[in-house]
Amino acid sequence: MAVCGSACGSNCVPKDTEGEEGERLKRLSLEEESSVRRCTKCAEEEARKECNGLCAGCFRAYLYGKFKLAVTSNAMISPTDKVLVAFSGGPSSRVALEFIHEMQSKALACWDASNSQALPVFTVGVVFMEECNISDELSDQADDVIAQIRSIVSGLSPPSKDLHIVPMESLFSSDLRKLVGSINDATGREDFVRHLRMLSLQRVAFEFGYNKLVLGLSASGIARHVLSATVKGQGYSLPADMQYVDTRWKAPVVLPIRDCLEQELVTLCNLESLKHVQVHDKPCTSINGLVSSFIARLREDNSSREHTILRTAGKLKPFNFNKFSSNQYEYVPSRLRPKFQFIETGEPESPEVLCPICTSPLTATELATTRCSQQMKGLNIKEMEAFYLSCCQSCHFQILPKEETSMSCDGFF
Amino acid sequence: MEGVEASEKVKRTTPRLCSLCNQRKAALRRPKTLEQICRECFYNVFEDEIHRVIVENNLFKPGERIAIGASGGKDSTVLAYVLSELNKRHNYGLDLFLLSIDEGITGYRDDSLETVKRNEIQYGLPLKIVSYKELYQWTMDEIVKAIGLKNNCTFCGVFRRQALDRGAALIQADKIVTGHNADDIAETVLLNILRGDIARLSRCTSITTGEDGPIPRCKPFKYTYEKEIVMYAYFKKLDYFSTECIYSPNAYRGFAREFIKDLERIRPRAILDIIRSGEDFRISTTTRMPEQGTCQRCGYISSQKLCKACVLLEGLNRGLPKLGIGRKKGGSGEDQEQSKWHLENRALSLHGKHGNVEY
Numbered sequence: 189m190a191v192c193g194s195a196c197g198s199n200c201v202p203k204d205t206e207g208e209e210g211e212r213l214k215r216l217s218l219e220e221e222s223s224v225r226r227c228t229k230c231a232e233e234e235a236r237k238e239c240n241g242l243c244a245g246c247f248r249a250y251l252y253g254k255f256k257l258a259v260t261s262n263a264m265i266s267p268t269d270k271v272l273v274a275f276s277g278g279p280s281s282r283v284a285l286e287f288i289h290e291m292q293s294k295a296l297a298c299w300d301a302s303n304s305q306a307l308p309v310f311t312v313g314v315v316f317m318e319e320c321n322i323s324d325e326l327s328d329q330a331d332d333v334i335a336q337i338r339s340i341v342s343g344l345s346p347p348s349k350d351l352h353i354v355p356m357e358s359l360f361s362s363d364l365r366k367l368v369g370s371i372n373d374a375t376g377r378e379d380f381v382r383h384l385r386m387l388s389l390q391r392v393a394f395e396f397g398y399n400k401l402v403l404g405l406s407a408s409g410i411a412r413h414v415l416s417a418t419v420k421g422q423g424y425s426l427p428a429d430m431q432y433v434d435t436r437w438k439a440p441v442v443l444p445i446r447d448c449l450e451q452e453l454v455t456l457c458n459l460e461s462l463k464h465v466q467v468h469d470k471p472c473t474s475i476n477g478l479v480s481s482f483i484a485r486l487r488e489d490n491s492s493r494e495h496t497i498l499r500t501a502g503k504l505k506p507f508n509f510n511k512f513s514s515n516q517y518e519y520v521p522s523r524l525r526p527k528f529q530f531i532e533t534g535e536p537e538s539p540e541v542l543c544p545i546c547t548s549p550l551t552a553t554e555l556a557t558t559r560c561s562q563q564m565k566g567l568n569i570k571e572m573e574a575f576y577l578s579c580c581q582s583c584h585f586q587i588l589p590k591e592e593t594s595m596s597c598d599g600f601f
Numbered sequence: 602m603e604g605v606e607a608s609e610k611v612k613r614t615t616p617r618l619c620s621l622c623n624q625r626k627a628a629l630r631r632p633k634t635l636e637q638i639c640r641e642c643f644y645n646v647f648e649d650e651i652h653r654v655i656v657e658n659n660l661f662k663p664g665e666r667i668a669i670g671a672s673g674g675k676d677s678t679v680l681a682y683v684l685s686e687l688n689k690r691h692n693y694g695l696d697l698f699l700l701s702i703d704e705g706i707t708g709y710r711d712d713s714l715e716t717v718k719r720n721e722i723q724y725g726l727p728l729k730i731v732s733y734k735e736l737y738q739w740t741m742d743e744i745v746k747a748i749g750l751k752n753n754c755t756f757c758g759v760f761r762r763q764a765l766d767r768g769a770a771l772i773q774a775d776k777i778v779t780g781h782n783a784d785d786i787a788e789t790v791l792l793n794i795l796r797g798d799i800a801r802l803s804r805c806t807s808i809t810t811g812e813d814g815p816i817p818r819c820k821p822f823k824y825t826y827e828k829e830i831v832m833y834a835y836f837k838k839l840d841y842f843s844t845e846c847i848y849s850p851n852a853y854r855g856f857a858r859e860f861i862k863d864l865e866r867i868r869p870r871a872i873l874d875i876i877r878s879g880e881d882f883r884i885s886t887t888t889r890m891p892e893q894g895t896c897q898r899c900g901y902i903s904s905q906k907l908c909k910a911c912v913l914l915e916g917l918n919r920g921l922p923k924l925g926i927g928r929k930k931g932g933s934g935e936d937q938e939q940s941k942w943h944l945e946n947r948a949l950s951l952h953g954k955h956g957n958v959e960y
Contacts, residue, residue, distance in 0.1 A: 373868075375867075414794065415794070417878070418790065418794065418875055418878040418879075419864060419874060419875055419878075420871070420874055420878075421873075421874030421875075421877040421878055421881075422878060423877065423878025423879060423880070423882045424878075424881035424882075426882075427883075473867070474867070475864065475868060475871070478863055478864060478867065482856075482860045485856070486795065486856065493795060496797045497794060497797075499797050500793070500794050500795075500796075500797045500798075500802065501794070503799045503885055503888040504882055504883060504884060504885060505883040505884065505885040505886070551881055582874075585870070
């Protein structure tokens with residue numbers, strides 16, 4: 189609706205400008221009476237109540253902007269990548285999928301239009317992990333959910349995306365249901381399923397040749413993780429799971445919507461009618477559930493509390509696996525490249541020792557305990573005992589059984 | 602079959618034995634470990650754990666004069682009692698004093714001060730009382746009248762800290778001990794995460810603070826559960842004052858306290874786990890931290906030009922109740938210091954909102 193001067197060179201169709209101007213003035217005066225708020229950014233469209241004073245268009249641009257900044261400034265996706273998006277069906281991963289699709293479509297359009305076509309466009313696959321056979325979830329709705337997932341993914345083309353629907357128990361040789369059921373602690377059970385999920389995603393990525401894994405973890409999800417990890421005594425390893433990049437895995441894990449609040453993502457889904465699967469809120473007796481409801485209460489009191497939690501945790505030192513090795517930045521624009529080309533400061537940091545169950549780095553105390561026990565037992569140490577000693581104190585408490593009984597997970601890890 | 606039933610019936614009527622000594626009848630369930638133990642064993646483990654904390658952390662040296670921050674509440678009463686006991690039992694060689702602060706809260710502090718005066722007689726520990734009125738010329742009653750009920754805890758906390766230091770100096774104490782328990786420290790860790798106070802987060806789990814200052818202070822109850830302190834005081838029939846401060850209902854700490862109470866119900870060891878997390882946090886070296894200096898006006902320890910007490914006092918005396926409260930640019934109630942660093946950090950960081958990602 190730009191009002192062009194007479195020097196305008198583009199082929200805009202001259203409209204009845206006087207009429208248009210008159211309409212606008214009329215609207216403005218009406219607004220002053222009915223107090224319709226205008227978007228604080230573009231001042232043209234109506235501001236939506238749930239979009240913090242922005243109109244729907246600017247709100248979407250704001251969220252997409254955060255996504256794009258995260259991806260480009262962390263070199264998350266290179267043109268040669270085969271990216272696997274973990275899609276749970278929920279609103280957060282739905283938006284992640286939508287934004288990745290948009291980025292891919294734009295890259296494809298550029299590629300189509302370019303003469304050289306030197307840089308390829310990254311490929312995207314989607315994975316949905318079926319877990320209903322492991323935990324006590326409603327399995328009769330599973331078929332509906334899968335049908336919805338299929339229709340969502342097939343609608344996201346061109347370019348088309350492979351969809352992998354994988355029942356988790358098919359990836360492991362052990363009886364997962366029995367294994368999960370043998371864990372007494374409710375929180376431990378949930379956390380163990382979460383670790384299994386990551387292992388499963390990695391196995392799918394490996395099997396189908398994907399080299400990056402995208403998770404739709406939002407700022408709210410990270411805030412929950414910060415508090416739960418604190419409460420479980422995992423203060424040392426807390427920063428590991430909340431950075432943009434995590435290279436502990438064969439397919440590095442990236443979090444492109446890390447800066448978006450869950451509330452914002454849900455709003456976007458509603459505004460754009462992005463189909464997603466409703467996640468049923470089970471009554472949670474675990475610590476994770478308690479943390480969730482605590483954060484919900486804090487959010488009611490102050491809507492920016494999740495950002496503050498994230499900011500505090502963002503000041504904790506990340507690990508050396510929370511960035512790519514330097515040769516992965518060759519596609520980063522040159523103005524950003526100096527940020528990644530760090531100067532070698534002398535002795536390299538020694539690699540962290542990771543817990544075999546949850547892959548969190550062990551603290552110095554945990555390592556010392558392990559080494560001490562290993563030294564004392566020497567060669568007499570049994571495989572199961574050695575395994576127990578190599579786990580972090582949190583997994584020890586909430587996941588591993590109290591007695592070193594034979595678990596059906598020999599060779600599992 | 603009948604024999605089995607009979608013996609089972611016998612089992613049910615025999616009372617459960619203490620799981621530690623296996624001799625006496627179990628009288629209570631220990632909140633920290635959920636063990637069923639007898640009273641004597643409870644006293645033993647309670648006192649013994651505190652003794653080990655004192656020894657392993659080198660809290661005291663023989664001959665030191667120790668000021669016990671005494672409010673008349675359960676924590677400080679039990680602290681005075683146990684410290685007195687352990688001092689005798691294990692020959693710490695300490696000179697113990699009770700130091701009490703009168704904030705000037707009618708109907709609350711004047712009652713709890715009576716309790717401390719009784720403690721002085723009961724435990725034979727000399728008592729020194731220091732009041733806000735004599736130090737700052739303001740009582741908490743007057744302060745609340747001036748500023749209302751939203752930020753009064755900030756004033757009281759800041760003033761009390763200085764008051765304890767001043768009082769300890771008056772009685773020539775070498776150290777101050779306070780009754781902060783595990784629940785308090787866990788709440789503080791959570792609060793500092795929620796409020797974005799990375800500087801305090803890095804300090805709040807230390808068992809001794811202010812070692813580079815004139816009078817260090819330590820918290821022997823750092824790993825002691827509040828529930829166990831209450832239980833100990835109850836069984837030992839110790840004299841303490843148990844009413845909540847009349848001005849406290851709106852404190853933000855209440856959020857964290859409620860959460861921790863719920864957490865303790867699910868997993869008792871979570872309180873110690875929070876403290877462990879707090880100890881294990883590693884602050885990124887690119888984060889701006891405050892530098893310790895001295896207040897230009899009163900010489901007290903301060904990271905800014907004027908210490909917080911001076912800033913707050915100035916606000917009170919000039920009739921500006923919000924001076925020293927909240928951020929410079931408005932918003933949630935974070936300190937001025939925080940807002941300064943946040944603004945500077947935001948300019949430095951490429952990512953804007955979420956802190957410096959270290960490379």
